[in-house]
Amino acid sequence: MGGDRQGVRGREGGVRALHEGGAREARRGETTEAIEIVAFVEPASIDLAYIDKSYWVGAGGKSTRGFSLLKQALIDSNRVALAKTKLRTRTRLAVLRPHGKIFALEMMRYADEIVDTGEIDVPSPNRQRLASSSWLSIS
Numbered sequence: 001m002g003g004d005r006q007g008v009r010g011r012e013g014g015v016r017a018l019h020e021g022g023a024r025e026a027r028r029g030e031t032t033e034a035i036e037i038v039a040f041v042e043p044a045s046i047d048l049a050y051i052d053k054s055y056w057v058g059a060g061g062k063s064t065r066g067f068s069l070l071k072q073a074l075i076d077s078n079r080v081a082l083a084k085t086k087l088r089t090r091t092r093l094a095v096l097r098p099h100g101k102i103f104a105l106e107m108m109r110y111a112d113e114i115v116d117t118g119e120i121d122v123p124s125p126n127r128q129r130l131a132s133s134s135w136l137s138i139s
Helices: 061-077 127-132
Strands: 007-012 015-019 035-041 051-059 080-087 090-099 102-108
Touching (some): 080 102
Antiparallel strands (some): 007 015, 035 080, 051 102, 090 102
């Protein structure tokens, strides 16, 4: 977080999206009209392979109380919100997590955007190399 931090960017519909410096120009066309909550789920039920990009979001205008209530409800229930939001011209699925005084809005990939692990060619391990690397330990 250097001196090029731009701060609040993309406020629309009571939602403020915070972006870091260099990405500001790339996000000029992005607007967030609304965040529609679809479901509340356990955080562990979301495979991290589906997480694409994260944004910081917070309340603006009259939505401050609603954001505070939602944040407290998510903290108390130990859940996260699955949401739909529009980013540029595409509706995306996202995870809304409480993070301090604001939320982390984590954009998700759809299943067809992720390579199936069965399609990845992984060579068989060389037993001699495994034996010589026995000094490697993960603690």
